[in-house]
Amino acid sequence: MTDVNYSLTGFDLAGGDRHNPAGRAEPRIRVNARAAGALAMGKARLLVLMSAFTLGFGAVGLKLVDATVSFGSKEPGAAQAVARTAPTSRADIVDRNGVLLATSLRTASLYADPLLILDAAEAAQQIATVLPDLDVRQLTADLSSDKRFIWIKRNLTPRQENDVFRLGIPGIGFRNEERRVYPQGALAAHVVGFSGVDNNGLMGIEQAFDSRLKDSGEPLRLSVDVRLQHVLRKELAATVQEFSAIGAAGMVMDVKTGEILAMVSVPDFDPHAPPAPQQEQDTDPRFNRNTLGVYEMGSTFKIFNTAMALESGRVRMNDMFDATRPIRIGRFTISDFHPENKWMDVADVFKHSSNIGSVKMAMELGPTAQKEFMGKLGFLKPASLELPERGWPMVPNPWREVNMMTISFGHGMSVSPAHLLTAVGGVVNGGIMHPATLLKRDKPADIPGTRIISEKTSDQMRRLMRLVVTEGTATKADAPGYIVGGKTGTADKVKGRSYAGNARISSFAGAFPMTDPRYAIYVMVDEPKGTKKTYGYATGGWVAAPTIGAIVSQIGPLLGVKPQDATRPEVMQALAIRPIVPPAHGAQVAAVPASLQTGGDGD
Structure with a gap:
């Protein structure tokens, strides 16, 4: 067996300890080599054991965190997908001058794992103190269920989020989402429309351009002017x-x-x-x-x-039409709201809004030509406009002479x-x-x-x-x-x-x-x-x-x-309907005469 000599730190083997001026020799320590090997092996095993404990407890901790965040699910992967999937951003909608009509803001949504709720009734009562619009009875029933994930309320305000957090109720948590905000309120509601809690467009431009708003970060500029x-x-x-x-x-x-x-x-x-x-x-x-x-x-x-x-070309501005008596066709009678009871040219028919004169103008062309012209105007199909809310016109079929008359x-x-x-x-x-x-x-x-x-x-x-x-x-x-x-x-x-x-x-x-x-x-x-x-x-x-x-x-x-x-x-x-004859030199030009009817008593 070989002996190994070790000197203690601080000893001077030649002349003694620097703290020992007398220079008295201190005893040397002699350590057996087999004992030293055993000591080193014990240290290594201790390190391995400590590492194993650390990994084990770390895994358990991560599992607990994962369970707390995602709450697990009876359907494998469902809750994890809900909790971990970030909501898709929607692009802004602006008016023609860049004024904001719709945008998205980050919000928190409140959820719960009912199996971690200790007292469903008490928890529901506490949550209702912060969110009084919730139905306490329904919330109690939801928190008492055997589900692993339920939404309590989506898109909380920062104050609501803070107040709920301060309640400290085990089994509830928050998830970051987005909320669609409309700075102009109801001003352009039928144009812009709205989106749901899951950020899907449900009406108006929000619905019509749902994919565009999700896929592009560029604002969608509308033609409307908020002013x-x-x-x-x-x-x-x-x-x-x-x-x-x-x-x-x-x-x-x-x-x-x-x-x-x-x-x-x-x-x-x-x-x-x-x-x-x-x-x-x-x-x-x-x-x-x-x-x-x-x-x-x-x-x-x-x-x-x-x-x-x-x-x-079959009707000219100066053509005259007899509006002295109503028109009868079958069991129908067509008359004027305020009868002029006279012959009228096109200008008079239009100015006085004569139904009789309008019918007689349409009769010069007939039902087929009228239907063709209405089709050219786009009146036989939904309007060409970027909104899902478009109505189908209601047109006569067949398009007969009586229809031609009333449509005129x-x-x-x-x-x-x-x-x-x-x-x-x-x-x-x-x-x-x-x-x-x-x-x-x-x-x-x-x-x-x-x-x-x-x-x-x-x-x-x-x-x-x-x-x-x-x-x-x-x-x-x-x-x-x-x-x-x-x-x-x-x-x-x-x-x-x-x-x-x-x-x-x-x-x-x-x-x-x-x-x-x-x-x-x-x-x-x-x-x-x-x-x-x-x-x-x-x-x-x-x-x-x-x-x-x-x-x-x-x-x-x-x-x-x-x-x-x-x-x-x-x-x-x-x-002017008819050419105006220039006035004589020095004469004043008279204004176009205004109607004597103070309100326009017809159409």
Whole structure:
């Protein structure tokens, strides 16, 4: 056996310890080699044992953490997928100027593992102190179940999350999610729509562009302008209140591009808490009257009947039509709201909104030509618009002579306001109809369009539509400086299989400035009631026309439309039905005479 000598630290083998000045020799320690090996082996085994314990307890700890976070599931992997899968982000939605309409914010959602809840009733009571909108009885039942994962409430506020956390209830936890937020509230609810708690679009643009909003981080830019939305919504709400109506709708469109600059349907709703769909669509806040609703449009349809007749070449502006007596066909009688009882030219038929004259103009073409023209306007299929809420037009089949007659003045065929406004844009802008869109057009050169009438017919229609505002049934639609033109409409509503005598749609469809139209505008009021101020009338001239005037006066400056003096010779000449003879030298030019009817008592 070999001995090994070890010196202790601090010893000087040659001269003694540096702390021992006497230099006395200290004893040396002699260690057996076999004992040293055993000692080293024991240390190694201890390290292995400690490592094993550490790994074992670590695995148990990780398992407990995993169980606490994911709660396990009776369906393998289900709870883990719920707890670990991060929610998909949705892109922002903005208006044409970049104003935020919809965005996503991180939130916390509250969940529980009922098998870890010690006292379900007590836990439910405690949670309800922070979240009082929860049903305590239902929550108690849920917490008493044998499930391993339940949602208690999604998308908590930071305060709610903190307050629940402070309760310290074992078995409940939070999961990071996203919540869709709509900074403008109800302002554009029917356009933007809303998404559900799982971030899936359920209505409007949110639904129509669900994949795009999930897959792209770039904001989706709409064509609407929140400034115009505010004006339109405010005036529609005021009109509904004044005339005790059940609802209203309105739109503003750029006739050069087809962009919808404003779209409002009232009543509306808060997209953060959308109401459940109602069976009665007329009072359903989620029902979009502009796109999903289809209606008989009344005398606003005379815009298209007149354009069709003039475009055909079979009717000229100075042609005369006998409106001295009603038209009888079968058991039906067609008469005028305010009979003029005289022969009328096209301008008089349009200005006085004569049903009789309109029918006789349509008779010059016949049912087949009328149906073909309505198809060219897009009235035989849903409107071309990026919303899932689009209604199918209701058209006669077969399309007979009696249908042709009633359609000429806006009855017997139902379309949506979106259909109507798109066609009006094409009539006034030189004859090219651009499909309506809720997306901002970035490349004007690529705007699609279909010619529906000639430039000559379009020019004639602009003059006729201006005449209705200066001398006809829509004098209250005039907005000084903005040269408004258009056509009023009043139609009894169809309820069931017959017309309701006490329920009507009052509307106005038009454009401005009529010297060079850039914007089309439409307002519809659903079931208005006459007032003392309107002498009991609730027609388009009394209800919708004043609303149009108020709207145009406010949005004209926002759109950058330069006011014009309607009495300037060049303006009068551009909109005169017949050529204006220049006055003698030194004479003053008289203004176009205004209607003596203070409210427009017809359509």
